[in-house]
Amino acid sequence: MDIKAYMNDLGQRASMASRALARSTTNARNNALLEIANQIEQSASELKAENSKDLAAGKANGLSDAMLDRLALTDNGIATMAEGIRQIAALPDPIGEITDLKYRPSGIQVGYMRVPLGVIGIIYESRPNVTADAAALCLKSGNAAILRGGSEAAHSNQAIAKTIKAGLEKAGLPADAVMVVETTDRAAVGELVRMDKYVDVIVPRGGKGLIARIIEEARVPVIKHLHGVCHVYIDDKADVEKAVKVAFNAKTQRYGTCNTMETLLVAASMADKVLPELNKLYQKEGVELRGCDKTRAILKDINAATDEDWDEEYLAPILSIRVVDGIEQAIDHIHDHSSAHTESIITEDIVNARRFLTEVNSSSVMVNASTRFADGFEYGLGAEIGISTDKIHARGPVGLEGLTSRKFIVIGDGHIRT
């Protein structure tokens, strides 16, 4: 198989389809989503049959139970997938919105129109429900999609692709609007991320290795999410009860998520007041604490944090703790070690709160709230394609708007420039 020619054909067809999508009506796109949801429900037994092939291969290849669990399509999972698409269909249409249309001294009116990006390439691993979810977000925002899932879910992804294409055709939109790459050859990823003629943006959803490789190879712009080394800083002026509550929640509400706190910073004046209580709560949950010297002067039984700990995304019941002089040192620590994902200050002081909000340069900066809130649904975006730790285009949780851009529109009545 000539991978380059194959991917080129996919790109060209997706690009053609994206033009049809750009001129499709809100209703046409919503109907397509509802048809796809129906097709998924009606194809439940076929989806499970194809999924079982992936599961069998996964078992034979020694995938871990956790991996197999993420790979499995259950009746419940299929219903959730269909329901997710219906929820996306119900969101307001971001496309075509005209804003800020104003008269200029020359007499022309100038404003913005929100438009699709064109063709979005999504590269992801294991979970087959991403196929349906990502396709739905792209369609809702008027974009064509080229989806490249993991080889371990190849049968499941192709089965879902079939339901998507059937739904698109039923709604009168081109089936090429969603292309699921059929080859599991890794060279296909290399082609996809360099096809800047046809692909407008790449959204990788996966582990660090995948993303690092894409960044290295990509010619197409990438909306990327590197990792989450999130901090909570308990300020001199913190309320002890709120501090304990938020620091406990930010670590223990879920361990494996990118918005989980990995390092707790505590102002020296507060360390005595919050650390013993937090220690008790964390011990009860089995969280391993690793502290700086000042922390260990208070919590004598915990391990010492190494230099590496401050940069670590544990994704596990482990927490590093550092006692700092105050807000200045806290912000410096965050600047040096944070992944610019999400940081929160606990304080009753408006000066420190404003300073933290201004000076901490992360995609989400919080006051008196758990880092676990950094999420497209919690923020009211209605949907989320990922969380961006980039600075340009989309930053933080990326909803439908991150899959669009704004072009200028100008309305005149025979106006010329003089």
Add this chain to the structure above:
Amino acid sequence: MDIKAYMNDLGQRASMASRALARSTTNARNNALLEIANQIEQSASELKAENSKDLAAGKANGLSDAMLDRLALTDNGIATMAEGIRQIAALPDPIGEITDLKYRPSGIQVGYMRVPLGVIGIIYESRPNVTADAAALCLKSGNAAILRGGSEAAHSNQAIAKTIKAGLEKAGLPADAVMVVETTDRAAVGELVRMDKYVDVIVPRGGKGLIARIIEEARVPVIKHLHGVCHVYIDDKADVEKAVKVAFNAKTQRYGTCNTMETLLVAASMADKVLPELNKLYQKEGVELRGCDKTRAILKDINAATDEDWDEEYLAPILSIRVVDGIEQAIDHIHDHSSAHTESIITEDIVNARRFLTEVNSSSVMVNASTRFADGFEYGLGAEIGISTDKIHARGPVGLEGLTSRKFIVIGDGHIRT
């Protein structure tokens, strides 16, 4: 000289300075700009002395008169440079603006805060005034800048850099906030565009060759402007007088700009009505016309357009003309040949106007207005760092807002996720 170490040092210092800028007040940044403007005026004779070295070297190296003209710093040019910086100082501060702060069902407030990107790398050619102009735009938007001008303007750029540093210091901001690369070694560009640890975005200002090289090498995101193959389409339903007026202005108001029309598309039903009149006007200005067969059936004396003409950015008094069936074919032609910069439809028909606005996927799409309006000042942005033909982040004329991004801010009162 170890270019890698040198650039790394520049990057590190600019990155440190960007943190000071991010917490600087609106007044501090404006004062710095006013001080820089003063310094430039006070250093006029020194600037001219250094500039004369570049001019002498340029003459010795056989630069064209046009190139030397762009390189020259006159008294008038220096005054304009200072005045331009004062105008930038007078613009509203984009930084720190909080928008859309709304309560969510969980009780947290979620909104956006506009923030600087961090460190901006600007790579440009010949005109030394870009040094002052780009530095001012970056400072106004709270960003540090690393500027890499052309070797032909090396003395002038360093002299301007001195005035900028003096102004920054007078205003109490770090002199490292604007770093002008001192080496003329081209390897410095290669380092700059790959220093993603320190540089947040690259803005190239120069010809196709420069930009192509940067795209090929860059690891840092690039806000780029490729070229301008702009179209005016005279629709079936156009007003003849407006059509002639706009098509004449879009080509002849200036030839060398990226928003100049390069191809005129005319609906078949209008060709007889507009082409003879336009031909007369263009002939008077010495514009060479190159037409399709249908155009040449009406304008018998003009040359035939070749396939290459439809993709050409002439930047010269040359215009290609194609007669099309109607709006459908016009949009198809634009899709195939436009550089997605600026296109305009001339029509009295609201259905065709809306269709053109929706379906033409360019950074500026116009109705009954000259493509020459595609410009940051005409659009009311107050300033312009360039025009982006990218789809993500900033599209079309890029003002201060294009040098910023929005982070999420979350305000709670001890809120936790459950």
